[in-house]
Amino acid sequence: MLKAYKYRLYPSESQIEILVKHIGACRFTYNWALEQKNKAYEVDKKYLSRFELQHRLVHDLKPNNEWLKEVNSQSLLNTLINLESAFTRFFREKKGFPNFKSRKNPVQSFQIPQHYSVDFETDTIKLPKLKQPIKAKLHRKFEGKLKTATVSITPTGKYYISILVDDGKELPEKEMFDEKSTLGIDVGLTHFAILSNGEKIDNPKHLRNSMDRMKILQKRTSKKQKGSKNRNKARLAVSTLHEKIRNQRTDFLHKTSSKLISENQAIAVETLNISGMLKNHCLAQAIGDVSWSVFFRQLEYKAERYGKTLLKIGQFEPSSKLCNVCGFHNGKMTLKDRYWSCPECNTEHDRDINAAINIKKFALQNQNLLNI
Ligand SMILES: [Zn+2]
Numbered sequence: 098m099l100k101a102y103k104y105r106l107y108p109s110e111s112q113i114e115i116l117v118k119h120i121g122a123c124r125f126t127y128n129w130a131l132e133q134k135n136k137a138y139e140v141d142k143k144y145l146s147r148f149e150l151q152h153r154l155v156h157d158l159k160p161n162n163e164w165l166k167e168v169n170s171q172s173l174l175n176t177l178i179n180l181e182s183a184f185t186r187f188f189r190e191k192k193g194f195p196n197f198k199s200r201k202n203p204v205q206s207f208q209i210p211q212h213y214s215v216d217f218e219t220d221t222i223k224l225p226k227l228k229q230p231i232k233a234k235l236h237r238k239f240e241g242k243l244k245t246a247t248v249s250i251t252p253t254g255k256y257y258i259s260i261l262v263d264d265g266k267e268l269p270e271k272e273m274f275d276e277k278s279t280l281g282i283d284v285g286l287t288h289f290a291i292l293s294n295g296e297k298i299d300n301p302k303h304l305r306n307s308m309d310r311m312k313i314l315q316k317r318t319s320k321k322q323k324g325s326k327n328r329n330k331a332r333l334a335v336s337t338l339h340e341k342i343r344n345q346r347t348d349f350l351h352k353t354s355s356k357l358i359s360e361n362q363a364i365a366v367e368t369l370n371i372s373g374m375l376k377n378h379c380l381a382q383a384i385g386d387v388s389w390s391v392f393f394r395q396l397e398y399k400a401e402r403y404g405k406t407l408l409k410i411g412q413f414e415p416s417s418k419l420c421n422v423c424g425f426h427n428g429k430m431t432l433k434d435r436y437w438s439c440p441e442c443n444t445e446h447d448r449d450i451n452a453a454i455n456i457k458k459f460a461l462q463n464q465n466l467l468n469i
Contacts (some may be wrong), residue, residue, distance in 0.1 A: 098263070098264050098265075098266050098267070098268060098402060099244065099261055099262070099263055100239070100241075100261070100262050101257070101259050101260065101261050101262075101263065102237055102260045102262060103257055103258070103259040103260075104222070104233045104234055104235055104236070104238050104257065104258050104260070105233065105234045105255065105257055106222065106232070106233050106248070106257060106258050107231070107232040107233065107234070107255070108231045108232075108255035108256055109229075109231075110285060112227055113232055113256075114208075115226060115227055116248060116250070116256065117250075118164075118167060118168060119168050119169065119172055119226070120205045120206065120207050120208045120248075120250065121200075122164070122165050122167075122168040122172075122173060122205040122207075122295070123168075123175075123176045123208075124131075124198045124200065124205070125162075125165075125178045125180065126154065126158070126173045126177075127167070127176040127180055127197075127198050128197045128198055130150050130154070130176065130177055130180050131144055131180060131195055131197060131262060133150060133153065134150070134180070134184075134186055135146070135169050138166075138414040140182060140397070142159070144216070146431075147177050147180075147181045150177050150180075150306045150319075151174060151177055154173065154174070154177065158335065161227050162442050165302055168224070168226065169225040169226045169227070171209065171210050171211065171212070171223075171276055172194055172207050172208060172209055172225075174208075174210075175208045175209075175245070176207075176208075176212050176268065179208070181194060183195035185257065186217065194353070203251075203253060203336075204249050204250070204252075205249065206247050206248060206250070207247070207248055208245050208246065208247050208248075209224060209225065209243075209245065209246045209247075209248065210244075210245050211243070212225050213243065213246055214243075215233075215260065216230065216405075217235055217238055219235060220232065220234065220235050220256060220279065223247075224248070233258065233320040239262045239264070239457060240262075240264065240294040240408075241263050241264035241265055242262065242263045242265065243260060243261075243262060244261035244263055245261050245262075246258055247259045247262045250334075252336035252339070252340070253333065253336050253339055253340055254283055254307060254339050255340070268401055268402070268403075268404075268438065269403065269404035270404055271404050271405070272362050272404045272406075273360035274361075274363035274405075274406055274466075275362075275466060276364065276461060276466065278292065278360065278361060278362035279361065279363040279364070279408070279457055279460070279461060279466075280293055280357065280360075280361040280363070280365070280455060280456025280457065281290055281364075281366075281453040281454055281455070281456040281458070281460065282295030282357070282364060282365065282366050282456065283416070283417075283453040283456055284366075284369070285449050285452075287435075287449065288351070288449065289388065290342065291449035291450055291452070291453045292294050292450075292453055293365075293450070293454045293456070293457040295450050295451040296445075297449070297450075298353060299321040300346075300349065300388075303345060304342065304346060304349060305343045306339055307338060307345060308344045309341060310338060311335070311338055311339070311342065314331065314335050314338060315335060316333055317331055318332055318334075318335055321455055329345045341401065342405055345364070346388055346391075347391075350388060350391055350392050350395060351395065352390060353392070354361065354395035354396050354399055356405055356411075357396070357398060358396065358399040358400055358405050358464050359403070361405065362406065363398065363405060363406040363407070363408055363460075364396055364405070364406070364407050364408065364459045365408040365409075365410065365456050365460030365461070366393060366396070366407065366408070366409055366410075366456065366457075367408050367409075367411075367416065367456050368410070368411060368412055369389055369390060369393065369412070381410035395398075398432070407459035408461075408463070408464065409455060409460075410459045410460050410463065413426045413447055416459070417430070417448050417449070417451060417452035417455075417457040418430050419451075419455055420439040420441065420442065420444060421438060421444075421446075421451050421455050421458060422439065422442050422455040423441045423442040423444075424445045425439050425442070430448075434448060435447070435448050435449075436448065
């Protein structure tokens with residue numbers, strides 16, 4: 098089983114110089130490879146394979162760019178693998194065409210596929226091309242085989258390493274589930290998530306406070322003159338708060354997904370229309386959207402890890418309009434209606450809880466675990 102462990106790094110000035118060089122060189126190589134592929138296709142209608150690119154990297158790009166030799170060559174080769182997967186996603190899942198990497202991306206990173214080591218005794222990590230090990234805060238121990246590591250730098254200059262570890266264990270067998278041990282989850286605008294057992298989960302207060310503060314900071318930044326010292330200062334404050342929000346959110350999502358997976362045998366969700374969501378520019382909404390897709394991914398891999406089942410149903414618009422008791426379709430309901438009473442069976446409904454119950458019902462029907 099693969100698990101990721103993320104640690105804060107505390108590199109020295111000279112180590113920072115080398116890490117930054119790696120990030121720059123990997124971005125440079127990735128963009129060069131993408132350009133080679135684009136050109137080959139435009140000019141000769143030819144598809145350049147990763148191995149052809151690898152050949153050109155070694156025999157053309159590197160001899161003409163001496164500085165690339167100061168960088169771990171496996172990290173450079175790894176960018177070609179990443180580019181290949183970006184193209185696979187594009188062709189197979191019709192996801193966006195691979196983009197050039199910009200130095201303006203908020204988080205910059207590079208990968209190390211092997212030949213690095215972690216020392217829990219001295220709290221250090223040894224990376225290729227760096228003579229001295231880097232100080233790290235190794236707050237969690239692990240055992241297993243080291244796979245790819247990713248070193249990243251945040252907009253406020255913090256360094257992290259995320260290490261993929263294979264513990265050699267098989268995934269557990271799936272546990273049986275039935276109606277009682279299955280939970281339906283609906284994500285909504287009024288709450289982070291609504292559960293079929295009637296529970297509503299909100300973003301924690303400290304995260305909401307940070308999000309409110311973000312609105313104020315962004316407004317303040319936009320009023321400052323472009324290029325001025327004050328604007329730069331304000332922008333740094335925005336980046337710092339962004340990082341804080343990201344950490345608070347990650348923490349909340351992990352706690353919530355772990356709790357739900359441990360308490361239930363199966364979880365039913367409605368697949369989200371992510372592309373539709375990305376068009377939404379409202380900040381709080383944007384943060385919510387990202388949260389949901391991260392949350393669903395966490396539910397998915399935690400279900401795998403603990404032998405639970407994640408049931409996904411396609412987006413189903415009337416899930417909030419159908420009475421979960423008698424199946425009556427309330428066509429008159431608008432987005433504003435939070436509560437309604439079913440004219441057929443007189444059940445009083447909370448719109449969101451009714452939707453969560455329906456999601457659970459549809460998911461179980463798909464499994465033939467529910468007869469109606
Ligand atoms: Zn009804």
